[in-house]
Amino acid sequence: MAKIIGLPKLSPTMEEGTLVAWTKSEGDEVEVDDLLAEVETDKATMEFRSFDRGVLLKILVAEGETLEPDVPVAIIGKAGEDISDLLAQVASTPAPKSEPAPEAESAPEAEPVPASAPASERVLSSPLVRKLARERSIDLGVVEGSGPQGRIIKRDIESYSGAFRGSEGSSGQRPSPRIVKASSMRRTIARRLTESKQSVPHYYLTIDVDIAPLADAREAMNAQLEAKNEKVSLNDLIIKAAAMTLRRFPEVNASWMDKEIHYHQVVDVSVAVAIEDGLMTPVIRGADRKGVAEIAREVRELAARARDKRLQPEEMTNGTFSISNLGMFGIEEFSAVINPPEAAILAVGTIRDEPVVEGGAIVAARRMRFTMSCDHRVIDGATGAKFMAALKATIESPLAMLL
Amino acid sequence: MREIRYREALREAMFEEMARDDRVFLMGEEVGHYQGAYKVSEGLLDQFGEKRVIDTPIAEAGFAGLGVGAAMVGLRPIIEFMTWNFSFVAFDQIVSNAAKVHAMSAGAIQVPIVFRGPNGAAKQVAAQHSHSCAPFYTNIPGLYVIQPSTPRDAKGLLKSAIRSNNPVVFLEGETLYGVKGEVPDEGVEELVPIGESRLARAGSDCTIVSWGRPYYTVLAAAEKLSAEGIECEVIDPRTLRPLDTSLMVQSVKKTNRCVIVHEHWPYGGPGAEIVDRIQREAFDYLDAPLERVTGLDVPMPYALNLEDSVLPTEERVIDAVKRVSYAK
Numbered sequence: 001m002a003k004i005i006g007l008p009k010l011s012p013t014m015e016e017g018t019l020v021a022w023t024k025s026e027g028d029e030v031e032v033d034d035l036l037a038e039v040e041t042d043k044a045t046m047e048f049r050s051f052d053r054g055v056l057l058k059i060l061v062a063e064g065e066t067l068e069p070d071v072p073v074a075i076i077g078k079a080g081e082d083i084s085d086l087l088a089q090v091a092s093t094p095a096p097k098s099e100p101a102p103e104a105e106s107a108p109e110a111e112p113v114p115a116s117a118p119a120s121e122r123v124l125s126s127p128l129v130r131k132l133a134r135e136r137s138i139d140l141g142v143v144e145g146s147g148p149q150g151r152i153i154k155r156d157i158e159s160y161s162g163a164f165r166g167s168e169g170s171s172g173q174r175p176s177p178r179i180v181k182a183s184s185m186r187r188t189i190a191r192r193l194t195e196s197k198q199s200v201p202h203y204y205l206t207i208d209v210d211i212a213p214l215a216d217a218r219e220a221m222n223a224q225l226e227a228k229n230e231k232v233s234l235n236d237l238i239i240k241a242a243a244m245t246l247r248r249f250p251e252v253n254a255s256w257m258d259k260e261i262h263y264h265q266v267v268d269v270s271v272a273v274a275i276e277d278g279l280m281t282p283v284i285r286g287a288d289r290k291g292v293a294e295i296a297r298e299v300r301e302l303a304a305r306a307r308d309k310r311l312q313p314e315e316m317t318n319g320t321f322s323i324s325n326l327g328m329f330g331i332e333e334f335s336a337v338i339n340p341p342e343a344a345i346l347a348v349g350t351i352r353d354e355p356v357v358e359g360g361a362i363v364a365a366r367r368m369r370f371t372m373s374c375d376h377r378v379i380d381g382a383t384g385a386k387f388m389a390a391l392k393a394t395i396e397s398p399l400a401m402l403l
Numbered sequence: 404m405r406e407i408r409y410r411e412a413l414r415e416a417m418f419e420e421m422a423r424d425d426r427v428f429l430m431g432e433e434v435g436h437y438q439g440a441y442k443v444s445e446g447l448l449d450q451f452g453e454k455r456v457i458d459t460p461i462a463e464a465g466f467a468g469l470g471v472g473a474a475m476v477g478l479r480p481i482i483e484f485m486t487w488n489f490s491f492v493a494f495d496q497i498v499s500n501a502a503k504v505h506a507m508s509a510g511a512i513q514v515p516i517v518f519r520g521p522n523g524a525a526k527q528v529a530a531q532h533s534h535s536c537a538p539f540y541t542n543i544p545g546l547y548v549i550q551p552s553t554p555r556d557a558k559g560l561l562k563s564a565i566r567s568n569n570p571v572v573f574l575e576g577e578t579l580y581g582v583k584g585e586v587p588d589e590g591v592e593e594l595v596p597i598g599e600s601r602l603a604r605a606g607s608d609c610t611i612v613s614w615g616r617p618y619y620t621v622l623a624a625a626e627k628l629s630a631e632g633i634e635c636e637v638i639d640p641r642t643l644r645p646l647d648t649s650l651m652v653q654s655v656k657k658t659n660r661c662v663i664v665h666e667h668w669p670y671g672g673p674g675a676e677i678v679d680r681i682q683r684e685a686f687d688y689l690d691a692p693l694e695r696v697t698g699l700d701v702p703m704p705y706a707l708n709l710e711d712s713v714l715p716t717e718e719r720v721i722d723a724v725k726r727v728s729y730a731k
Contacts, residue, residue: 128659131687147691147729154659154690155729 002057002077004086006070010039010046011313016184017041018066019048019073028056030076037073042188043280043316045309055079060090066184125152132157137177185278193337200256201376204335207388210396211351211368214241217398225293232296235271235325235348239295241394242346243267243287244401246321249387253320255341256377262341270319270339271299273306280306281339283319323348333369343378346391347371405588410443410580412554413519416561417444417481419592421451424479427565428455430466431483431520440485441521441580467493467518471500471570474516479565484520487536487574494539501570502545517564519573521580522550523616523666524703524714533703533710535615535665538672540572541644547597548644548673550574552618554584556641559595567597576616598645602654606634609724610654612677613664614639617696617715621664624720633728643673651677652684659690660727664715669697691727696720 007017017039024036030050037048058075061067072090075083123140125133129152133140136157143160145152182190214237222231246253246267255262267288270281282302284295305311321343324336327350336347349369356365370391374384394400407415421427428451433440435448435458448456459466463484470480484490490497497518504512524533541548547569551557557575564571587593603618604625613621618639625635636654640646655661661681665674678693699713725731 126659126690127686128688128690153729 002054002075002081002083002086003052004072004090005036005050005052005074005076007039007067007073008048009069010048011041011043013043013188013313014041014069016066016068017046018184019061019063020045021063022059024056026056026059030054030056040184040309042184043313044311050076052076057081057083058087123152124149126154128154129157137179183277189278192340196338196340200338200340202335202338202373203376203381203384204371204373205381205384205388206333206369206371207392208367208369209392210365212366214238214395214398215351215366221292230293230296232292233299234351235323235327236292236296236299237398238325238346238348238395239269239271239284239287239299239323240290240292240401241398242321242323242391243269243284243290245387245391245394247288248390249383251383252344252374252379252387254343254378255320256343256375257341261378264320266320268318268320270316270322270342271302272322272324272336273303275307275309280311280316281319281322282306282311282316322346327351327368333371335371336373338373338375340375343375344384345373347373404585406583407554407586408580409554409557409575409582409584410441412558412584412586413443413561413575414445414447415586415589416558416565417447418450420562420565421447421455424565425455426477427479427481428457428473429481429483430457430459430470432459432461432485434458434483439483441577443575443580444483463489463493464496467496468500470516470518471496471504471514474501474514474570475504475512479515479517481517481519481565484518486532486577487520487522488532488534490518490520490536497540497546497570497572498543502543505569506545513568514570515568517561517567517571517573519561519564520575521577522574523576523578524698524710525577527705527707527710528703529705530702535667535698536572537574537615537643537665537667538670540574541673541676542671545570546644547571547642548574549597549642550615551595551641552579552603552614552639554582555586555593556595556601556639558586559593560597560641562592563594563597566594571597574615578616582619595641598642598647600638600640600642600647600650602636602650603639604635604637606636606658608634608658608660609636609728610651610658610661611635611637611664611720611724612640612651612661613637614641614643615666617664617666617720620715620717621720624717624724627717628721628724631730633724633730635724640673640677646673646676646680648677648680648684651681655681655685656688659688660693661689662694662696662720662723662727664696664720664723666698666714669695669700691729694723694727696723 010017020038020040022037024030032050032053034050035047036050039046039048054076056074057077061073075086124145125140140152143152143156146156147153218232218234218237225231250263253264253267266286269284269287271284273280273282284298287295319342322339322345324345325348326334327348330350333349334347336345338345352367354365354367355362372384372388417429429444429447434444435456438445467482470482473480501514501516504514523535537548537550540546549560549564549571551560561573564573611621621637625637628635636658638650638654663674663677674695674697681693696715696719703713704710
C-alpha cells in the first residue's frame with residue numbers, strides 16, 4: 001500500500017524545515033534508512049532518511065520549499081501502484097501545523113515528534129492592515145493583534161507605527177528598504193536572544209588581564225605541536241582556563257530553572273561561532289578535563305561543521321557556560337547576551353600592546369579585557385567578581401592550569 | 404423649505420408630471436374614485452379626468468400588460484400596484500415584456516413605464532403581504548429599481564422615473580407614506596437623478612448603507628452610537644439598480660468598515676450586491692468583514708412581537724456597528 005510521507009521533525013526545536021535537495025528521484029527504489037533528502041532546519045542541514053521501503057512514486061514538494069513538520073512531501077509504495085486517491089487526499093488536506101516544540105535545553109527529544117493539536121502560524125490581519133504594513137514596511141509578525149483570534153486591526157498597527165512615526169519627520173519619501181524573509185536560524189536567534197534580554201537580569205563585570213604569560217605559553221606549546229602539525233589558539237587556552245575556573249565556582253556553572261537552581265556536574269563550554277547569516281554555539285563537553293590540544297582539535301572540527309551547517313542538534317545544545325571572542329576584529333571589550341539557561345557568558349576582547357606602570361616604571365605590556373555577563377538570579381556580584389579574579393589569576397599564571 | 408409627507412410628495416410628482424406631459428397617465432386598483440388605497444393619488448381624478456386616471460379590475464397581469472403595450476406605442480403610463488405583493492401575478496409582464504422589449508427590438512421600441520406602489524412589511528399583514536421585493540426586480544437587466552427613503556427623494560425620483568425612457572420599478576413604503584420631510588417649495592422643480600446615492604449623515608467611524616424603512620432605524624441607531632463616541636456615516640443608495648457605489652466606497656476608504664442594513668431577506672439581493680462591490684472596490688481599506696443587518700430569513704410572522712424581531716432593529720444595527728468597530 002502506498003503511503004504519504006510527511007516531513008519528519010528533525011530536531012526538537014524544528015518548527016519548519018527547508019527541503020534543500022532531494023537525493024532520490026521519482027521511480028527510485030528506497031530502502032529503510034536510505035537518504036531521501038537534505039532538510040535545513042533552524043539548527044543545521046539534516047539528513048531526511050526513509051522509514052519505509054518501496055519505490056519513490058511521487059515527490060510532492062520542490063527543492064527550496066520551506067515546510068512545517070508533517071506536511072506531505074512524498075509518496076512511497078509499490079512500483080506502478082495507483083496513487084490518485086492519495087494525491088487527492090494531499091490536495092484536499094490543509095498543511096498541518098506543528099505545536100511549538102519545547103526548547104532543546106529543557107526537553108531534548110531524539111525521536112521525530114508527530115504534530116498534535118494545530119496552532120495557527122498565520123498572522124491574521126485585516127486587508128487594511130496588510131496594505132498599511134506594505135506601505136510602512138512593518139513586519140506584521142511583530143505587531144500584537146487585538147481583534148478576534150488575534151487579528152491585527154487598524155488600531156494595532158497605528159499604535160505600533162505611532163511609536164516611530166516621529167523619526168520619519170522631514171525625510172518625506174523614503175525609498176523602501178530591501179525586504180528579505182528572515183531565515184529560520186535568524187528567527188531562532190531573534191526569539192532566543194530577545195527572550196534572554198527580556199527575562200534574564202544581566203549585569204556585566206570587566207577585568208583587564210596581563211595576557212603575556214598565556215601568549216608565551218601558547219608559543220611554547222605550538223613549538224611542541226609543530227611536529228604533529230597542530231596548533232592551539234589563545235582562545236583554546238582561554239576555554240581551558242575558564243573551564244578550570246568554572247569547576248571551582250559551581251555558582252557560575254549553573255542554571256536558573258524558575259523555582260530551582262541547577263548546579264551542573266559537568267563543565268560544557270559553548271563556543272560562539274560566527275557563520276554566514278548567523279551564529280552557532282557548538283559545545284566542548286567536559287572542557288575542564290580535556291587537554292588544550294584536544295580542545296583545539298574539537299573547536300576546529302565543530303566550527304568547520306557549524307559553518308557548513310552540519311552540526312547535529314545535540315552538538316550545540318546543553319552547554320553550561322559560553323565564550324564569545326571578537327578579539328580578531330580588534331574589539332577591545334564588549335558585553336554579550338547570555339545564552340539561557342546558562343548563567344553567564346564571557347566576552348573576550350583583542351590583545352592590546354600598551355604601556356603600563358610596573359614598579360614605578362613604564363614597561364611594554366600585552367593586555368586583554370574580559371567581560372562576563374551574569375544572570376543575577378544565580379550569580380551575585382561578589383561571586384561573579386571572585387570568579388573573574390580567579391580567571392585572571394589562572395590566565396596570568398598558565399602553569400597553574402597544570403596543577 | 405416646507406415639510407410635507409411622503410405620500411404628498413409622490414402625489415405632487417405625479418400631478419406635476421401629468422400636467423407637464425399629457426402622455427402620462429395613472430392606472431391601477433382604486434386610484435380614481437376611491438382616491439387611492441393609500442390616498443397617494445388623491446385629487447388626481449378630479450384634476451385630470453377618467454381618461455388619465457383609470458380604475459381597473461383586480462387583474463394585475465391585465466393592466467400591467469396594458470401599461471406595457473401603451474408604453475410601447477408612445478404613452479407614459481404609471482401603473483400602481485395596490486401593494487408590490489400583487490405584482491407577482493404580473494411578474495411575467497414586467498420581466499418578460501417591460502424589461503426585454505427594448506433589447507429584443509434592437510432598440511427600436513422603448514418602454515417608458517413606471518410600476519409603483521407600497522413595498523415591504525406594513526403591520527401584521529403576514530407572510531404573503533409583507534414582501535420586500537427589491538431582490539426580485541434588481542436581478543433583472545433592463546429594469547431600473549428605485550426605492551426612496553425620504554419625501555424629497557420620493558418626489559424627485561418619481562419625476563425622474565416618469566421622464567425616463569426605461570421601465571422603472573418604484574418601491575414605496577406603506578409605513579413611510581406618513582413620514583414628513585423637507586421638500587422644495589411648490590414651483591421649485593427638483594429632479595433627483597436616477598443612479599445616484601446620497602450622503603444622509605456624515606461620520607468618520609463606520610459606514611452604514613441603508614434604504615427604505617430601515618433607513619430610519621439606522622438614523623436612530625446612529626444617534627445612540629454617537630452618544631457612545633462612534634460616529635456613523637449613513638449612505639442611502641436611493642436607486643438600487645443601477646447601483647451607485649462611489650459614495651459608499653469613498654466612505655469605506657475613510658471609515659474602514661461598513662454595515663449594510665435592509666429589510667429584504669439576506670439571501671442575495673441589493674444588500675449582498677453592495678457587499679460584493681465594496682469588498683472588491685475597497686478591499687485594501689477594510690479593517691473588518693462587512694456585515695449586514697437584514698430582515699430575518701423566514702416568511703413574515705403575523706404576531707406583532709415576532710414581526711418586530713424579524714425586521715431590522717436598532718439593537719441589531721448597534722451590535723453590528725460595534726462588531727465591525729471592534730468596540731465593546
